[in-house]
Every structure is written in C-alpha cells, then in structure tokens.
Amino acid sequence: MRFIGFKLLRLIGVVVAVASLTFFMVALLPGDLAYELAGDEATPEQIAMIRAELGLNEPIGWRFIDWVGKLLHGDLGRSFRSDEPVTEAILSRLPVTLELLFLSQVFALALAIPAGVYTAYRAGGRLDRLLGSLGFAMISVPVFVLAILLIYFFALRLGVLPATGYEPLSEGLWANLRTFLLPSLSIALVEWVPLTRILRSDMIATLKEDFISMAKAKGLPPWHILLRHALRPSSFTLITILGLQIGGLIGGALIIETIFALPGVGRLLINAIYARDFMIVQGCILFIAVGYVAVNFLVDMLYVVLDPRIRVGGKGG
Amino acid sequence: MAESRRSRFGLAVWLPVAWIVFVLGCALSADWWAMPEADYMDFLSQGAPPGAVGEVPLGGGDELAAYTYWLGTDTLGRDILTRLFHGARVSLTLGLIAPIIGLLVGGSLGMAAGYYRGWLESTAIAVTDTILAFPAIVLLLAIVFYIGGSLFNLTLTLGFLTVPAFYRVARANTLTYAEREFVTAAKAMGASDASILLREILPNVFMAMLVYALLIVALLIVVEGVLSFLGLSVPNAPSWGGMIAEGKEYLDEYPRLSFVPAFVMFLTVLSFNLLGDRLRRFTDARESNI
Numbered sequence: 001m002r003f004i005g006f007k008l009l010r011l012i013g014v015v016v017a018v019a020s021l022t023f024f025m026v027a028l029l030p031g032d033l034a035y036e037l038a039g040d041e042a043t044p045e046q047i048a049m050i051r052a053e054l055g056l057n058e059p060i061g062w063r064f065i066d067w068v069g070k071l072l073h074g075d076l077g078r079s080f081r082s083d084e085p086v087t088e089a090i091l092s093r094l095p096v097t098l099e100l101l102f103l104s105q106v107f108a109l110a111l112a113i114p115a116g117v118y119t120a121y122r123a124g125g126r127l128d129r130l131l132g133s134l135g136f137a138m139i140s141v142p143v144f145v146l147a148i149l150l151i152y153f154f155a156l157r158l159g160v161l162p163a164t165g166y167e168p169l170s171e172g173l174w175a176n177l178r179t180f181l182l183p184s185l186s187i188a189l190v191e192w193v194p195l196t197r198i199l200r201s202d203m204i205a206t207l208k209e210d211f212i213s214m215a216k217a218k219g220l221p222p223w224h225i226l227l228r229h230a231l232r233p234s235s236f237t238l239i240t241i242l243g244l245q246i247g248g249l250i251g252g253a254l255i256i257e258t259i260f261a262l263p264g265v266g267r268l269l270i271n272a273i274y275a276r277d278f279m280i281v282q283g284c285i286l287f288i289a290v291g292y293v294a295v296n297f298l299v300d301m302l303y304v305v306l307d308p309r310i311r312v313g314g315k316g317g
Numbered sequence: 318m319a320e321s322r323r324s325r326f327g328l329a330v331w332l333p334v335a336w337i338v339f340v341l342g343c344a345l346s347a348d349w350w351a352m353p354e355a356d357y358m359d360f361l362s363q364g365a366p367p368g369a370v371g372e373v374p375l376g377g378g379d380e381l382a383a384y385t386y387w388l389g390t391d392t393l394g395r396d397i398l399t400r401l402f403h404g405a406r407v408s409l410t411l412g413l414i415a416p417i418i419g420l421l422v423g424g425s426l427g428m429a430a431g432y433y434r435g436w437l438e439s440t441a442i443a444v445t446d447t448i449l450a451f452p453a454i455v456l457l458l459a460i461v462f463y464i465g466g467s468l469f470n471l472t473l474t475l476g477f478l479t480v481p482a483f484y485r486v487a488r489a490n491t492l493t494y495a496e497r498e499f500v501t502a503a504k505a506m507g508a509s510d511a512s513i514l515l516r517e518i519l520p521n522v523f524m525a526m527l528v529y530a531l532l533i534v535a536l537l538i539v540v541e542g543v544l545s546f547l548g549l550s551v552p553n554a555p556s557w558g559g560m561i562a563e564g565k566e567y568l569d570e571y572p573r574l575s576f577v578p579a580f581v582m583f584l585t586v587l588s589f590n591l592l593g594d595r596l597r598r599f600t601d602a603r604e605s606n607i
Contacts (some may be wrong), residue, residue: 010446010447010450013447014447014450014451017447018451022459025459025463026463136587136590136591136594137587139590140535140583140586140587140590141583141586142539142542142543142579142582142583142586143543144542144543144546144558144561145542145561145579145582145583148561148565148568148575148579149579151565151568152568152572152575152576156568156569248452250452250454250455251452251453251454251455251543254454254458255543255546255547258547259565269455269458270458270547273458273461273462273549274548281459281462285455285458285459288452288455289451289452289455289456292450292451292452292455293450296450
C-alpha cells in the first residue's frame, strides 16, 4: 500500500507541476500574447480589446485560479485560429493516435516474439548474431528516416501502399488499415529491437530452469516447450517494458503523424506550433504529459498486480 | 586473454572513431574549403547529379569559378556537400556539448548524492524523477515554441534534459564504490571528502559515465534530426534533418536528396552507438577481471 500511495502522490505532484508549467509558460511569455494574436497591423484599440477579452488585465494569480477551475471542468479554452474548443480538438484526434500506437505495438510484438524466442533457443547461433547486428543497426536509424525509406520503397517504387493520407474506419477496415500500415511499421521497426533483446535474455534464463529440463526429458517437441512452457514466465519484463515504451512512442508518433499526414494529436500539436496557436499548444502539451504520467502510473500498478513481492516489500520506487 | 582484448578493439572501434573524427573535422573546417556559401543557389544547376560542374562564387568574392558538385545539388541549386559540412556543425554542437552539460551537472550531483546520501539524495531523486516523468520530446517542443530554438537555447535545454540520466548513472556507481576498501583506507588516512571524491571515486565512475555519454550523443543527434526535420531546430542554418525533410518533397524524382543526409546521419549515430557499446563491453570485462 505504501508503494501505491507513493506512486499516487507522485502522479498528483507531476500533474500539478505540468499544469502550472504550461500555464505560466504562456502567461510569462516574453512579449505580449495580445500583440501576437492581433497581428502586425492591429491598432492599439484592437489590442486592448483582445487583452480584455482574454482577461489579460487581471492579476496573474487570479487568472491561474480561473484557468485551473476551467481545467477541472475539462475546459482548455478555444483555439485562437479556428475558435474550436481545445478539448474537442484533442479528443476528436485521439482515436487516430491511439490506433497508430496500438498497431505499432502489435507489429513490434509480432516481430519481437518470434525473434526473441528463436534467438534464445539458438543463442550464439548464426541467426542470433545476424539479428543482433541487424537490431544494432536498426536502433541507429532515426524513425523519420525509416519512414522515408518505407515510403520510397512501398509507396513510390512498388506503389502498393499510400504514401500519405488517412481513411477513417467508416470507409472500411482495409481502407483504414492500409493508411496505417506504413506509419505503424516505421515505429515498430525501431521498437522491436529492445523488446527482442529483453525477451531473449529472459528466455535464456527460463530455459535453464528445471521444469524445462523436465519437459525435454518427457520428449516434448521444442516448439511446444518454447511456446507453451517457457514463453509465459519469460514475458514478464516484456509486458512492463511494453507499457513503459508507450511514453517514448509519443515522440515517435508526433513525427510519424506529421510525415504521413495522419490527423492525430501529434500532428495537431505540430501544426499548432507552426500556426502559433497558443491555446492548442498548451492543451496538447498538458494532455500528452498527463496521459504519459497516467500510463506510467498504470504500468506501475500492473506491476503490483502481477508481482506480489512489490506489495509486500513496500519499496522499489 | 591479450589476444581477445585486442580483437575487441578491432575495426568495430577504429572505423567509428575514424568516421567521427572525419565528421568533426568537416564541421570544424567547413568555412575554410573552397566551397560556395551553404545557401548559395546556382540557378543553372538545380537538381544537378553528383559530379556535375557549375559556376559559383568562391571565397566570398563575386567572381564565378568552376566548381564540381561531388554530391550534386538540391532542387534550389545549393551544393549538397557544403550543406552536409555545415549541417554537421549543428548536429555535433548539440550532440557533443549538451551531454557535457548533463555530465558535469548530473555527474557531480550524482556523485555527491551517492557519497553523502541523506537529504541531498532524496531531494535530488524527487527532482530528477519529476523531470523524467515528463515526455522529453514534448518538453523540448514546448521550450522551442515558447522561447525559440536558437542553438544556445537548444543546447541548454537538451543538456538540462540529460541531467537526470547522468545523475542516476553517477549515483548508482558511486554507491558501489563508496563502500569499497580503498575509500575506507583513504578516509582512515585522513583524506578530505573532496579528495576522496576526486581521486578515489571519480576515476572509477568516469568510465561508466563516458560510455553513457556516447549513447546520449547518438540519441541527441537523432533528437536534433527530429527537430530540424520538423523545421523547429536552429532557424536558417542547414541541418541534416532539414535536408532530409526538404528532400522528402522530391523523393520520387531525386531520392538522393533525402538519402545522402540520412545515410550520413545513420553512420554518425551508428558510430557513437558502436563506440559506446564496445567501450561498455571493455569496461564490463575489466570489471569482472578484478
């Protein structure tokens, strides 16, 4: 319980820190937000009007309280450019980002599990060394370079998949998946490397256990031992890392959504940065940071559920 | 044993070192070569293939001289080789100086925390955990957005972001060495804390931090690539990520516009990764021999 309490406290602390930071970054911006919004040709009257409208004349402490109050009701303000409510803008793009993250994890696992199991089974063998070197090279390829390579080969040379664009699920499952294939593959081809390494080293440890020798002695076929006996006890760290990686994936999703023109939260943020749309940027940063902290918290909790030792020991934070 | 030690320091070490020295040399000497300005546009040789000859003003004058585009030009007629040289500057400045900031601040903080323990350690853990709880790329974007992405701002921000990681490495290593006999012996001989930290612990902890720093350099070059790819890195300076992004628009017609800088970037990142990995194996082996 102490562990959960500590983690919960940290969660709240970080959320408060993120919220205050995003607010004060805009509020204490060098120069005046009203000037920025009004544009170059604004008259002083227009600027004064914008100031009054945004409540910029109020003392900063009061503005902060007001902002937090709205925040607690899920109100992140409205976009300065399109007048769209920020919360709605984010929530309407969230499914795209979630689908991208989900599919890239599925692809990463589809690569990592066979590779990890086989390289553990034949550790030190030719394929093990080959995959090891390949993985080492792969993690040195930035995700956006990988995306460009995939676009070049699959979209431009072979012409089998679209280079950019997005089809909603209402256009049919295959039409939707086609647009997600290259983006999620770009992320997965980088992410599978650490997953494979972790599964491989855990699996090697498991394969030395007595119950594996027992299964071998019974004459069970190797694939049966590997998949039915060894995989489950070896996938414990893998699951944790999978959860923790979601945080790192957010960075990858940002740039992948931009390259492939997928209308997700990452692209919303990047476009808002280009357009200097403060409210959207503020909202996205807050949303992503809180989401990231919350996911990390959930992973920690999952760990507590899966591994009773943490509950008893009370430490490990 | 001596044989295997030597083989560990074979090509997998010297090739990365050679490449890094080469790129570093290019970045430092970028202004001294007889090359056009990085943003000079030769309108007569737009999208010229590698080896094409054009006429450009060299050495700051207005007179045109014959010049061979060894790697060709981009669609605006700018020399790709020149831009690669200048792009290396941004990548390496960020990639090398930011980790030094992290190494100095995080390393000394971590060593002090691991040696003195107590309130210093618990405060530092609370602070670094909070920094690590932020998704780094979002924090980076926020800072670029709010205060602008000058080279100075970016280096400082990235340096700051690497502090927690260096802190952890330094602290964990210091903890193990602070209990060792030679530290106890130094204490018994009346050595001051500062002298123990600098003479006894630092030489042992430094290698682990250096290995880590090399991996961080690789990571930061990629991060700079992401930023410049998005057009959010140092404004108006040629950069590898920016070149890849510009080339992406002409991927079908001129794939080399993206692929050449991408390959240079890949080799650089791979070199730092390889070097870090080999050095880690070497120190691990030395450690297990003790």
